[in-house]
Amino acid sequence: MVSIKDIAKHAGVSISTVSYALNGNPKVTEETSKRILAVAKELNYVPNAAARTLKKRETRIIGAFLTTFEGAFYGELLQGMKEEMNKHGYDLVICSGTQSHRMLPEGMLDGAIILDRLFSDKELLLHANRGHKLVVLDRKLKHDNIVQVLLDNKAGATFAMEYLLRRGHKKLYAVSGPEGSFDSVQRLAAARQTVERGGPGIRYEELPGNFDKASGAAAARRIIAEYDGPVGVFCLNDEMAIGMYHALKGTPFRIGEHVHVVGFDHIDIADYVQPRLATIDYSERRWGAVAAEQLIKLIEGGSSAEHERIYVSLVEGDSVGRANG
Amino acid sequence: MVSIKDIAKHAGVSISTVSYALNGNPKVTEETSKRILAVAKELNYVPNAAARTLKKRETRIIGAFLTTFEGAFYGELLQGMKEEMNKHGYDLVICSGTQSHRMLPEGMLDGAIILDRLFSDKELLLHANRGHKLVVLDRKLKHDNIVQVLLDNKAGATFAMEYLLRRGHKKLYAVSGPEGSFDSVQRLAAARQTVERGGPGIRYEELPGNFDKASGAAAARRIIAEYDGPVGVFCLNDEMAIGMYHALKGTPFRIGEHVHVVGFDHIDIADYVQPRLATIDYSERRWGAVAAEQLIKLIEGGSSAEHERIYVSLVEGDSVGRANG
DNA sequence: TTGTAAGCGTTATCAA
DNA sequence: TTGATAACGCTTACAA
DSSP states (O other), X not given: OOOHHHHHHHHTSOHHHHHHHHTTOTTSOHHHHHHHHHHHHHTTOOOOHHHHHHHHSOOOEEEEEESOSSSSOOHHHHHHHHHHHHHTTOEEEEEESGGGGGXXXXXXXXXXXXXXXXXXXXXXXXXXXXXXXXXXXXXXXOBTTEEEEEEOHHHHHHHHHHHHHHTTOOEEEEEOOOTTOHHHHHHHHHHHHHHHHTOSSOEEEEEOOOSSHHHHHHHHHHHHHTOOSOEEEEXXXXXXXXXXXXXXXXXXXXXXTTEEEEOSSOOGGGGTSSSOOBEEEOOHHHHHHHHHHHHHHHHHOXXXXXXXXXXXXXXXXXXXXXXXX | OOOHHHHHHHHTSOHHHHHHHHTTOTTSOHHHHHHHHHHHHHTTOOOOHHHHHHHHSOOOEEEXXXXXXXXXXXXXXXXXXXXXXXXXXXXXXXXXXXXXXXXXXXXXXXXXXXXXXXXXXXXXXXHHHTTOOEEEXXXXXXXXXXXXXXXXXXXXXXXXXXXXXXXXXXXXXXXXXXXXXXXXXXXHHHHHHHHHHTOSSOEEEEEOOOSSHHHHHHHXXXXXXXXXXXXXXXXXXXXXXXXXXXXXXXXXXXXXXXXXXXXXXXXGGGGTSSSOOBEEXXXXXXXXXXXXXXHHHHHHOSSXXXXXXXXXXXXXXXXXXXXXX
C-alpha cells in the first residue's frame, strides 16, 4: 500500500507538504503541488479511509437501514436519498439486519436514516444520546439529534375511506398491517375516525393483516365467507390488495363489482392488474430526498433541521365501483 | 467518546490489558478480565471502527454494487448474500453510483460483489491488481482476485426459444437488452443459435430493447405493425414482456393467441398478469448466497474459490399457445 | 512556503 | 499475567 510517506520520499518533501498538496491547501506552491500530485498519480496513491476517519472523525457516509432487502425494496426512496446525499458530497450505503447496527456506534457512519422496526426506540435514543444524527421514517421520536420525516398516513387513510363512502359503500373493511407497524397504527386510526364521522348505517370491521400478499388473500377469504352484498375494503397497503386479487381469482366474486378495494403505496403492479387498483400515491423519491436533506442539515448543524410530512393523494381505479352496481 | 484508555484508567490497568480483555485473549486473568469488561459496560464503551481498521487492515464489511436502487428486482439476491455473509461474521452494505466506488480502494470494504455496469472491466482489474477481492455477477473477467458467479443465460435463452419452437411457432422475435449488457449479449447469442439449429422455414428477427417496460411496448408496436400471423416473442427479460402486455391492451391482438411471449427472470408480476407469463426462473437467493460464499473463500484464502454457474429453468405459462390456435 | 511532531484509538511486540 | 511502547496513515498546530 502506498501512503503519503511514500509520496513524500519520491517527491523529496515532507509528509505534511504532501498532505497539504493533496487537500488543495493554498499554502503550498503551485509548483510543488503539481510535482506532488504527479508523483501521487504515478504511484497510484489512494488515501486510506480508516486513517482519515480516525483523525477527522467523519466518514461522509450515511447508512439507510431497512428491515429486509426483500419485497418492495423501496427503490425510488433510496434513489431519492442517494441523489440528494451525493449532491452534498456524502455517500449512501444500505444496511439491513441487527448485526449491521454496530456500524453506527462504531463511527463508520456520519448519520443514519431508519426504516427498520428491528431498531427499538430505546436503541435509537441511545445512539442519539451519544451524538449520532438520525432521521426516522417509521416512528415518532423526540430528541435533538433525531428528525422525523413521515408519510401523511392520516390523510391517505382518510382519502381511501372517504372514497369508498363516496361511492356509496355501507359495509366496510380495513385490512391492517403487522403488530408493531407505525404506518399500520396510523392508517387504522384514521380509517376508524373516518367511519365514525361517516354517519349512521355503516358497518365496519377490521381484519388482521401483515402487509404481504398471503395475508391479503386470507382477508379476502374471510370477506367472501361472510358475504351478503357489496363491500368496500381498504387494504392498508397494495401488496395485500394484490393478494386479494389473487384469492378472488377463480371465485364468483369480482373486484370492483362485489369486492371494492383501495390500497396504499401505488406500487408498480397496481397499474397493471385488472381491474386497475385504486390506491394512495406519494413520491417515494421525494420522501427519500427530504429525509436526506434533513439529515445533512442535522449533521452540518447550520440551519436547524425540522420534522417533515410527505403528502399523499388518491389514485382512483376500477377496483372501486358504486355500491349499487 | 470513551476509549480503551479511559477504561484502563478506571480499571487501574494498562491499555494493552484492556485490549486483551476485550478481545478475549486468555493471557489475562479471569478476574481482571471480568473487572475490565464491567468497567467497559459501565462506561458504555464501543470500539472505534476506524482505529481497528487502521491497525488490522480489515473491516469485515462487504459491499454489493448495483447500477441503481430502482426496480424491486434484486431483493432476494441481496438477502441471499446478506444471510450468507452474516453467517461468516461479515456485514453487507449495498452501494450504488460511481461516487461510491471509492469505498473499495480506500479500504472501507474487505471485498465487493459487482452487478453494476458503471464499473468498467479496467477499473475492476485495477482494484484486483491492488489486492482487492471481487465477485462479478455481470461479466466474465479473468484474475486471481476475481471470481465469476454467472446466470446460465445460455441455457435459459435456449429453453425459451425451444419452447416457442416446440409450440409450432415459425415466426420468431427476440427483444434484446441494452447495448453493454452482458446478459443481453449472452441470451441473444443463444437465441440465435437455437433458431439456426431449429431447421428451415423459420423467420427470425431481433428487435432493440432496453430491459424496461417502455422498450417492450415499443417492440410490441413494431410487431403488430408487420403482423401476418401468430408470432413467438422471446423478451430477454420479464420487464419488457410486461410492457408488451400493456401495449397490446386495447388492440385486437391477444397475448397467447396472436402474440406468444416468453420472458426471463420470473419476476413477481409474471404470475399475476393475465394470461400468466411464461418465463425463465432461477433462485435469486441462491445466486446471492453462492456469490457471498465464493467471495469469502477468496478473502479468507483457504480453499480456492471457483467460478460458478447459476442454473435456470423454464416456467410455462398461458402467454404461449400453439401456433395453430 | 515547507518541515517537525503530536495525536486520533487500536493492536501487537517485547520486556518486566 | 501485565505494562510500556511502537506502529497503522493521516491531519494540523506550530516552528523554521
